[in-house]
Every structure is written in C-alpha cells, then in structure tokens.
Amino acid sequence: MSTTDPSSPPGGERLDQSSRDWLAVEAEPEFQELRRRLRNFVFPVTGLFLGWYLLYVLLATYASDFMAVPVFGNINIGLLFGLLQFVSTFAITAWYVRFADQRFDPLAAKVRAGIEGEK
Numbered sequence: 274m275s276t277t278d279p280s281s282p283p284g285g286e287r288l289d290q291s292s293r294d295w296l297a298v299e300a301e302p303e304f305q306e307l308r309r310r311l312r313n314f315v316f317p318v319t320g321l322f323l324g325w326y327l328l329y330v331l332l333a334t335y336a337s338d339f340m341a342v343p344v345f346g347n348i349n350i351g352l353l354f355g356l357l358q359f360v361s362t363f364a365i366t367a368w369y370v371r372f373a374d375q376r377f378d379p380l381a382a383k384v385r386a387g388i389e390g391e392k
Contacts, residue, residue, distance in 0.1 A: 298384070301384070303380060307377070314369070314376075322365060325358075329354050329355070340354070
C-alpha cells in the first residue's frame with residue numbers, strides 16, 4: 274500500500290469504492306446546496322437562541338431586582354422569562370420542521386435518489 278496512491282487519505286488507509294462514491298456525492302452541487310441551506314438555518318438560529326438564553330442568565334444573575342418585579346400575583350418577570358425559554362425552544366422546533374419540509378427535504382430526497390441511482 275502506497276501513501277502516494279491518489280485514492281489514499283492522509284492517514285494512508287486505502288479508500289474502498291463506496292468511500293470514493295461518498296466523496297463524489299459530497300462534491301455534487303446539489304449536496305453542497307443542501308449543506309448550505311442547513312447551515313444557513315441552523316447556525317443563525319442557534320446563535321439567536323444561545324444569545325436569548327445568555328440574556329436570561331445574565332438578567333437572573335445581575336438584574337435580580339428587575340427579574341423579581343411581579344407581573345400578576347406570584348408571577349414575576351424572571352418566571353415569565355424562564356417559561357419563555359421553553360416556548361422559544363418549541364417555536365424553534367416548529368420553525369425547523371416547517372423549514373425542513375419546504376426547503377430541505379425536497380432537495381434531500383433528490384440527493385438521496387441520485388445516491389440510490391434513481392436519477
């Protein structure tokens with residue numbers, strides 16, 4: 274086994290035929306578009322959610338007087354923000370499901386069909 278073989282990865286292990294096929298699939302424009310669509314959704318939404326969560330933690334830590342302001346009865350702003358963490362998680366999940374159904378799954382099915390030889 275030669276490390277100069279073009280089908281050998283840097284570790285020197287020879288790629289089998291199916292591995293070369295996956296590398297070809299990964300290089301296809303449709304697959305690249307699929308990855309781009311996923312990343313364009315996941316990274317910004319993850320950043321927004323983490324920012325929202327960090328805001329909650331920072332307010333709870335450094336603005337405890339603000340978080341203790343009663344809204345009605347024993348319910349205060351801190352409790353509402355905490356519950357909104359759950360609401361935002363479910364909202365993001367629903368948003369992703371809708372996104373995947375409309376923008377991700379049709380392209381994924383096309384890529385899958387190409388992999389399975391149904392083009």
